[in-house]
Amino acid sequence: MTRFYPYGLACISLLLASGFYLYVWPLMPYVFIELQTWQRELTHSISQLLSLAHEYPLKALFYVSAASISYGFLHAIGPGHGKVIMVSYLSTHPTKVKTSLILSISAALLQALVAIVLVSALLFVLETSMREVNARASYLIDASFVAMILLGLHLAWKSIRDFLKQNIKQKANDKAHSHEHDHSHDYGHSQDEHSHSQDHDHSHDHACGCSHKHHASPADIDEAKNLKDYIGIVFSIGVRPCSGALLVLIFAKSLGIYWLGMIGAIAMGVGTGAAISLLAFVSIKGAAWLRRFIKPASQGSQWRELFLRLGAASFICVMGVIMMQGTSLLFSPVL
Amino acid sequence: MSSVIKLVFLPLVFGLMSLYAHAHPHAWIDVQTYVDGEDKKVYGINMVWRFDPMTSxxxxxxKNLEKQQKLTSLEEVAKGLVDNLKRDSFFTQVSWNQEVLANLDASLERVTIDGLDVVFSFYLGFDEPLLLDQCELGIQVFDPSYFIEMSWPSANDLQLSDALSSVCQRQVLESEPSMEQISQAWAMPIDASPDLTLGAVFAQQSQIACQ
Structure with a gap:
């Protein structure tokens, strides 16, 4: 029975892909234009609300927060580097839903925080001009793409390392999917994977055989084990300040209501976090659903896993490179 | 099987990548255009650009916007805009007689503040009047890099002078980019080709024809 699964899976994927290609893809320009119109209208309302804040502070607070959350959400539906990272990672690395939510929200809030720190430091501490902020923001944006490339390389290296380790281990004891460990030295960790400390990441050169379980259910995944990945993900998403947040802060500063700008920036982060969480949830569930069709722990599945993970890692890398070539100024240089 | 994968997934991945590679606009300009001329002859174009509040x-x-200084400050802004926009032909593409007019020059530039918006107006005069008895006149207003989205909010925002409108008609066509166009435009570096840039893909097209 199980040997029909790959064919069933191929059929379903093919149908889904062709349906997407035929019916959803041609609609993309319209979706994109529609999103842009919304964004424009929200930007306009936010500016108007901010300008009324001196007269009606409480109402402005409420409406600015509401509009900013929507802005953050809609903005995050559009194209962005955060989604590339999240989807690529989560669909190829089983992760707990809760973890993915924490990742999404901390990345989005870090984005808001970076925007606030950047604008505050430049406008209040250094008293530079917005033109300076515009130029500086592009450094952070570039840093984010460099971080993306590094994250991709790290994930690729990790997937190859795990693959080799598992193969060596399998050859050694000829037991597929063994949970036993073949410690050649003592790093102070027990047989139980869950007790691995962060040191794990530094001990890879020693072929200690503390392999990742490629077909572990999300519940089995050790959080600490992937902490480095998580920090990399949150950092590479979060270090790029949300352009909307920068605009709101700069605008609020010019109206003398910087506090409301900060609230707006955080609200945008919340909206962005919600959108990324939603996407993260879909990626995890989709990947889990697909995995049900894959026969566990065969030689072939290891190869498949390796290619999937390498694919995801190189996708993150390539996107980082592509994005770095784009312009990353907030305002057009002609203005 | 591999050819199926190529057929289905490659355009998908390619399309997605080009989508992600693009920075969408965060600045908007509402454009009003008055075409100046008489009797099938067009002398120039009067532009009124309204910037969104954040860009404003x-x-x-x-800039010092105190009473005494305000006028000189706004003049500075207007001059700065003209200087910067000259390289980009004032984001205005005028096609006439199967050619795109080059070296447009602006005069009468002026910046005012209306509520939260900066309003920038200027006049683009042509070296010689363009005769419209044989051919149409096409006007497009767009930022090729698509940093700024520019549009005529309604067809009425493109107006002909009274002396022109008695013999000529104008038409504003909305852009309807296809996915292929979008991916093609986004896959290109911003200054790669003057014919196909991201801003152009999303630009409205206007036509003025006279009987």
């Missing part, structure tokens, strides 16, 4: 703040930053 950026434009006015560091």
């Amino acid at each position: 703040v950026y434009l006015l930053e560091g």
